[in-house]
Amino acid sequence: MIIDLKNVSVAFDSQAILKDLSLSIRNRDFVTLLGPSGCGKTTTLRIIAGFLEPDAGSVFFDGKCINSLPPYKRQVNTIFQRYALFPHLNVAQNVAFGLKMHKLPKAEIAQHVHDMLRTVNLAGFENRSVASLSGGQQQRVAIARALAVRPRVLLLDEPLGALDLKLRKDMQLELKNIQQQSGITFIYVTHDQEEALSMSDIIVVMDEGEIQQIGTPKDIYDEPQNAFVADFIGESNILDGVMLKDFRVRFAGVAFTCVDKGFAQNEHVDVVIRPEDIDIVPPAEGLLQGTITSSTFKGVHYEFIVDVQGFKWMIQSTDAQTVGDVIGIAIKPEEIHIMRKSRYSGTIGDYSCFSDEFEELSNPNEDTAEDTAETEESP
Amino acid sequence: MKNLQAKHRRSLLLNAPHLLWSIIFIVAPLLMVAIYAFRDRSGSWTLDTFRSLFTDKESALNLLFIFRSSLWYALLATAICLLLAYPLAYFMAHAGKRVQRNLMMLITVPMWMNFLICTYSWIAILSERGGLLNLLLARLHLPEQTILYTPKAVVLGMVYNYLPFMILPIYTVLSKLQPSLVEAAQDLGATRWQVLRKITLPLSVPGVISGVTMVFVPSVSTFYISKKLGGNKNQLIGDLIEAKFTTFSDRNGGAALSLILMVMVLLSMVFMRRLSKDDDGAYVAG
Numbered sequence: 001m002i003i004d005l006k007n008v009s010v011a012f013d014s015q016a017i018l019k020d021l022s023l024s025i026r027n028r029d030f031v032t033l034l035g036p037s038g039c040g041k042t043t044t045l046r047i048i049a050g051f052l053e054p055d056a057g058s059v060f061f062d063g064k065c066i067n068s069l070p071p072y073k074r075q076v077n078t079i080f081q082r083y084a085l086f087p088h089l090n091v092a093q094n095v096a097f098g099l100k101m102h103k104l105p106k107a108e109i110a111q112h113v114h115d116m117l118r119t120v121n122l123a124g125f126e127n128r129s130v131a132s133l134s135g136g137q138q139q140r141v142a143i144a145r146a147l148a149v150r151p152r153v154l155l156l157d158e159p160l161g162a163l164d165l166k167l168r169k170d171m172q173l174e175l176k177n178i179q180q181q182s183g184i185t186f187i188y189v190t191h192d193q194e195e196a197l198s199m200s201d202i203i204v205v206m207d208e209g210e211i212q213q214i215g216t217p218k219d220i221y222d223e224p225q226n227a228f229v230a231d232f233i234g235e236s237n238i239l240d241g242v243m244l245k246d247f248r249v250r251f252a253g254v255a256f257t258c259v260d261k262g263f264a265q266n267e268h269v270d271v272v273i274r275p276e277d278i279d280i281v282p283p284a285e286g287l288l289q290g291t292i293t294s295s296t297f298k299g300v301h302y303e304f305i306v307d308v309q310g311f312k313w314m315i316q317s318t319d320a321q322t323v324g325d326v327i328g329i330a331i332k333p334e335e336i337h338i339m340r341k342s343r344y345s346g347t348i349g350d351y352s353c354f355s356d357e358f359e360e361l362s363n364p365n366e367d368t369a370e371d372t373a374e375t376e377e378s379p
Numbered sequence: 380m381k382n383l384q385a386k387h388r389r390s391l392l393l394n395a396p397h398l399l400w401s402i403i404f405i406v407a408p409l410l411m412v413a414i415y416a417f418r419d420r421s422g423s424w425t426l427d428t429f430r431s432l433f434t435d436k437e438s439a440l441n442l443l444f445i446f447r448s449s450l451w452y453a454l455l456a457t458a459i460c461l462l463l464a465y466p467l468a469y470f471m472a473h474a475g476k477r478v479q480r481n482l483m484m485l486i487t488v489p490m491w492m493n494f495l496i497c498t499y500s501w502i503a504i505l506s507e508r509g510g511l512l513n514l515l516l517a518r519l520h521l522p523e524q525t526i527l528y529t530p531k532a533v534v535l536g537m538v539y540n541y542l543p544f545m546i547l548p549i550y551t552v553l554s555k556l557q558p559s560l561v562e563a564a565q566d567l568g569a570t571r572w573q574v575l576r577k578i579t580l581p582l583s584v585p586g587v588i589s590g591v592t593m594v595f596v597p598s599v600s601t602f603y604i605s606k607k608l609g610g611n612k613n614q615l616i617g618d619l620i621e622a623k624f625t626t627f628s629d630r631n632g633g634a635a636l637s638l639i640l641m642v643m644v645l646l647s648m649v650f651m652r653r654l655s656k657d658d659d660g661a662y663v664a665g
């Protein structure tokens with residue numbers, strides 16, 4: 001373990017921001033902190049970087065407590081949410097800054113700066129002022145500047161948040177490559193769940209200053225631990241259910257076979273079914289019947305909202321359906337996922353007030369990305 | 380096309396009050412000064428006013444001496460202001476909101492008071508017999524100080540009057556400095572001292588430049604402070620100009636001197652601009 005947070009708590013103005021948070025990060029992993037805005041992701045990074053001392057709990061680096069170690073002595077570097085490049089220095093001087101602070105010989109600094117700029121595809125930009133660079137280029141200067149001092153851990157706070165969609169995809173690949181080649185531990189913050197799923201070794205899902213689940217992308221997607229995680233990662237239909245006995249659950253008024261066990265008899269549970277795991281069949285063949293209330297073409301598949309006894313389901317399928325038609329719903333046992341009740345139960349997972357506009361509102365990050373038209377010129 | 384003209388007219392209209400204000404209070408007085416400087420008493424155009432300032436050797440030398448000491452006093456006052464203001468502004472920019480508000484009050488209160496009153500108060504504080512300062516020193520069994528009617532008092536008066544004009548622009552720049560820049564520097568291994576030298580100081584140069592300008596320009600042209608606090612031994616150019624207008628009722632001579640002073644101030648401002656540009660150049664070079 002390279003970094004250990006043990007029971008860390010932080011409060012601002014007597015409002016708890018991080019609540020007894022514990023997190024262990026393995027050397028060379030790509031770890032993503034994922035959660036809605038204001039859940040404490042940046043605060044967690046600031047604690048690891050040393051800009052903020054926790055009110056309670058400890059931070060360990062390589063097994064040593066570093067609570068009161070100032071930032072400039074930590075082998076941890078940060079890519080800031082808005083890059084924070086030094087406006088009075090040019091590109092090369094920005095990259096050289098950390099090396100100069102560490103008093104390396106001049107020739108070595110020059111060589112290293114040159115190499116770093118090559119790594120991030122900015123060779124030839126040495127003497128440009130940082131204000132004259134595009135967002136993507138500034139981003140890469142920030143990466144080169146942080147990597148130049150050879151940190152053990154790199155903290156990245158929504159580094160791609162301000163870039164447009166295409167550039168963001170390219171940079172995702174580039175970052176992943178850099179991480180694998182350099183062997184540096186990355187702690188990456190995003191509230192874009194797709195980005196988290198595609199890049200990370202480990203995802204840490206946070207909400208309201210608490211960790212909801214830690215696991216591999218596949219774990220998190222397939223085995224969400226509560227309704228919050230299920231809803232935040234991908235689309236989910238979350239229904240109220242009762243465990244009748246092992247491998248048998250009742251929801252929507254019908255008993256289904258499932259693959260979960262170990263619950264008390266008649267325990268109330270949350271049932272998660274992913275929209276893409278539901279099969280549309282003729283009404284007579286389904287255990288449930290519903291009416292299609294809306295249909296949206298999404299490129300590869302259609303997305304339907306289906307009314308089943310007043311509960312709105314989301315179903316994805318490659319076959320077109322007509323709005324108003326009655327369909328049958330079939331679900332295979334292994335597609336039914338059972339979770340214990342949590343404080344999120346009943347508050348999320350119903351698509352009755354769902355619309356695309358609403359989705360955009362709740363995902364501001366993608367909005368800004370599409371609004372900022374970024375033109376990328378390569379040297 | 381029509382649209383553009385309408386827009387143009389509207390902007391002219393919106394700017395009219397400002398324009399009028401500038402003409403009445405800035406351009407017109409300057410023109411008056413220039414006109415008086417190049418005319419004689421009878422109102423005909425001439426360069427004699429300037430010539431007469433330098434005709435006999437003694438008055439020319441005297442004038443040169445006065446210019447030189449004005450410049451010297453102003454430079455000294457500016458330097459002292461800078462040395463006092465920067466740490467204070469730095470402290471203010473990093474203090475809590477309440478402390479910032481209170482300090483701001485303390486700094487601006489003297490600016491609301493008439494500076495004649497402030498200067499008279501300094502006479503009361505510094506005067507040799509019964510002055511507050513010497514009373515205090517006597518209490519502490521320290522030797523008496525003669526400050527009033529010496530150059531020290533003049534510089535003190537300038538510093539006191541113009542210090543806020545140095546603090547405020549520096550404070551403004553420092554408080555707008557992005558905290559993330561400082562954090563980025565610390566993150567890359569800079570100690571507090573290195574952050575100050577490599578990030579904070581260079582980025583606050585614009586505030587320093589405008590503070591220096593705002594202190595130097597009024598200091599170099601000040602009158603009254605030197606007259607009241609410096610006695611009659613330390614006449615400065617501002618006093619001379621004032622004397623020309625009042626005691627000698629020589630408007631043309633006063634205007635000519637004012638014009639010379641103005642040219643000097645303008646030149647020094649251009650020089651300052653150049654200096655700050657050179658600084659930018661220095662960042663690029665290394």
Ligand SMILES: Nc1ncnc2c1ncn2[C@@H]1O[C@H](COP(=O)(O)OP(=O)(O)OP(=O)(O)O)[C@@H](O)[C@H]1O
Pocket residue numbers: 012013017035036037038039040041042043044191
């Ligand atoms: N210095 C501070 N003083 C007071 N409150 C703060 C401070 N810093 C953060 N907070 C509060 O702490 C909470 C968590 O902030 P944080 O920046 O960690 O969120 P985040 O998960 O990074 O959000 P985002 O995705 O919007 O960046 C927010 O409610 C924020 O208002």
Ligand SMILES: [Mg+2]
Pocket residue numbers: 041042043081157
């Ligand atoms: Mg944040």
